[in-house]
Amino acid sequence: MSKRIVPIGPYHPLQEEPEFFKLIVEGETVVDIEINIGYNHRGHEFLSPSLTYDQIPFLVERICGICSNSHPLAFVLAVEDMAHIKVPERALYIRTIVHELERIHSHLLWIGLAGHFIGYNTIWMWAWRYREPVLDLFEMITGNRNHYAMNKVGGVRRNIYHDQISHIEKVLDLVESKVSMLTKAVLDDPVLHARLKGIGILSKEAAISYGVVGPTARASGVAIDVRKDDPHCAYDKVEWDIVVEEAGDIFAKAKVRLLECFESIKIIRQCLKNLPDTPIEIRIEELPAGEGIGRTEAPRGEVFHYIRGNGSHHPVRHKVRAPSYMNLPSNEVTVKGHSIADAALCLAAIDPCYCCTERVAVFEDGKLKYTWNDLLLFSWKKTEQIRARLRK
Amino acid sequence: MKDLRLLALKKSPWVFHVAAASCNNCDIEILDALTPRFDVERFGIVLVGSPRHADALLVTGVINRKSLPRVLKVYEETPKPCLVIAIGTCACDTHMFKNSYNVVGPFDKYLPVDVYIPGCPPKPEAIILGVVKALQKL
Ligand code: SF4
Numbered sequence: 001m002s003k004r005i006v007p008i009g010p011y012h013p014l015q016e017e018p019e020f021f022k023l024i025v026e027g028e029t030v031v032d033i034e035i036n037i038g039y040n041h042r043g044h045e046f047l048s049p050s051l052t053y054d055q056i057p058f059l060v061e062r063i064c065g066i067c068s069n070s071h072p073l074a075f076v077l078a079v080e081d082m083a084h085i086k087v088p089e090r091a092l093y094i095r096t097i098v099h100e101l102e103r104i105h106s107h108l109l110w111i112g113l114a115g116h117f118i119g120y121n122t123i124w125m126w127a128w129r130y131r132e133p134v135l136d137l138f139e140m141i142t143g144n145r146n147h148y149a150m151n152k153v154g155g156v157r158r159n160i161y162h163d164q165i166s167h168i169e170k171v172l173d174l175v176e177s178k179v180s181m182l183t184k185a186v187l188d189d190p191v192l193h194a195r196l197k198g199i200g201i202l203s204k205e206a207a208i209s210y211g212v213v214g215p216t217a218r219a220s221g222v223a224i225d226v227r228k229d230d231p232h233c234a235y236d237k238v239e240w241d242i243v244v245e246e247a248g249d250i251f252a253k254a255k256v257r258l259l260e261c262f263e264s265i266k267i268i269r270q271c272l273k274n275l276p277d278t279p280i281e282i283r284i285e286e287l288p289a290g291e292g293i294g295r296t297e298a299p300r301g302e303v304f305h306y307i308r309g310n311g312s313h314h315p316v317r318h319k320v321r322a323p324s325y326m327n328l329p330s331n332e333v334t335v336k337g338h339s340i341a342d343a344a345l346c347l348a349a350i351d352p353c354y355c356c357t358e359r360v361a362v363f364e365d366g367k368l369k370y371t372w373n374d375l376l377l378f379s380w381k382k383t384e385q386i387r388a389r390l391r392k
Numbered sequence: 393m394k395d396l397r398l399l400a401l402k403k404s405p406w407v408f409h410v411a412a413a414s415c416n417n418c419d420i421e422i423l424d425a426l427t428p429r430f431d432v433e434r435f436g437i438v439l440v441g442s443p444r445h446a447d448a449l450l451v452t453g454v455i456n457r458k459s460l461p462r463v464l465k466v467y468e469e470t471p472k473p474c475l476v477i478a479i480g481t482c483a484c485d486t487h488m489f490k491n492s493y494n495v496v497g498p499f500d501k502y503l504p505v506d507v508y509i510p511g512c513p514p515k516p517e518a519i520i521l522g523v524v525k526a527l528q529k530l
Contacts, residue, residue, distance in 0.1 A: 065417025
């Protein structure tokens with residue numbers, strides 16, 4: 001059978017960062033994939049040295065709208081590493097709380113979108129509905145629904161006040177009950193089992209050799225988590241577990257993300273209970289020359305920042321490595337051999353921050369054959385078929 | 393004929409979402425407006441999958457060199473008259489990326505923008521208000 005090319009992209013398919021996939025298909029089966037990124041390049045590393053250390057958290061926050069606490073956190077950790085700054089305890093706890101809230105909202109977002117991709121729009125609407133209380137918490141704690149601007153070198157910008165704590169706990173109870181409802185709905189649904197199990201498998205060996213990070217790695221049985229491996233903030237002062245699944249398929253990835261929400265809630269509860277009574281920041285007059293690294297576990301995996309300073313108010317070099325950059329190439333393994341109906345889901349499994357308009361188009365002899373909508377329809381149809389089969 | 397088309401546009405605008413180089417937050421807030429809490433579909437506003445079906449373009453992010461040709465192509469493909477609504481400070485005036493080597497400018501340098509919705513990101517309420525204002529303009 002002749003080979004055809006399915007372009008997905010260019011700049012907003014399923015993933016977080018805009019990228020362009022070329023699926024090479026034989027009939028219905030994907031035999032190869034080419035990945036091309038760079039549509040979202042705004043030159044953060046170039047802009048960073050022209051700003052001061054106090055301004056950069058606002059810049060790196062805007063690398064990604066969903067991990068908008070992880071990047072500034074990794075950056076301030078890098079600067080604090082460079083200057084050997086010891087941050088007050090309360091600031092560490094507040095950082096942990098905001099960081100875990102971000103994980104909950106991000107995982108719910110993913111669950112919703114994954115539901116959308118397989119034609120379960122109900123899951124989408126419900127998951128996003130229960131993301132809203134988390135966003136409201138952000139608005140209360142940080143002043144904005146997204147882009148929290150909480151981290152600064154030497155501490156955090158805003159305090160969590162005593163009378164806010166009981167409200168936060170109440171909202172956490174609500175979110176917990178709704179997430180457990182969603183978890184049950186997803187884990188008990190025979191259609192979802194049939195649809196998601198054994199699809200897009202990333203074996204443990206492949207996960208290690210591609211160097212994937214975050215939930216993508218943990219769903220393949222690789223127990224890595226920067227929060228445990230290199231404890232920062234208050235992660236070594238609270239009780240929590242790494243969620244690991246062995247199967248490596250999309251079902252395992254969904255399960256890891258859902259169960260991680262509960263761990264996050266657990267962490268936040270403990271932090272709120274033990275919030276120490278110290279100032280939330282220390283004043284920093286001078287930053288020495290030197291270099292430092294900061295890493296933290298974003299919802300999608302390890303974020304890494306490197307800073308080199310020369311004693312002035314600006315860094316001379318700032319390097320960023322985001323988790324999706326590591327996870328993307330693994331699509332090569334997960335997508336190959338699957339039908340087009342599964343391709344959307346496989347690409348989405350590492351993290352579909354589906355932002356907007358995916359544009360997928362299949363060209364045959366220069367004419368449009370399938371569009372992204374058709375791919376979605378294929379995926380939905382497959383779910384329908386499985387559902388019908390199971391009903392019998 | 394043109395009046396008829398404008399009238400049709402007012403009733404239930406179908407929108408297509410163009411993200412140039414954005415940070416995703418504006419895009420997520422647009423999607424958020426579709427979900428139960430805000431539910432813009434009540435007003436007949438539907439997000440469509442192709443610019444050919446769209447009455448209005450919601451544009452987000454700054455335009456960079458790689459996305460410029462695609463953005464222009466999407467605008468070309470949209471049937472006229474169409475509204476262009478710039479969402480977020482990035483789309484309105486390039487935000488903090490002004491000095492970047494890869495950023496070629498805000499949207500209004502290349503497309504006729506009808507409504508600007510500043511904010512980083514604007515809240516879904518603000519986005520809905522912006523779309524309503526755009527419709528009133530017709
Ligand atoms: S305006 Fe803000 S939220 Fe919107 S794309 Fe730009 S940086 Fe992101």
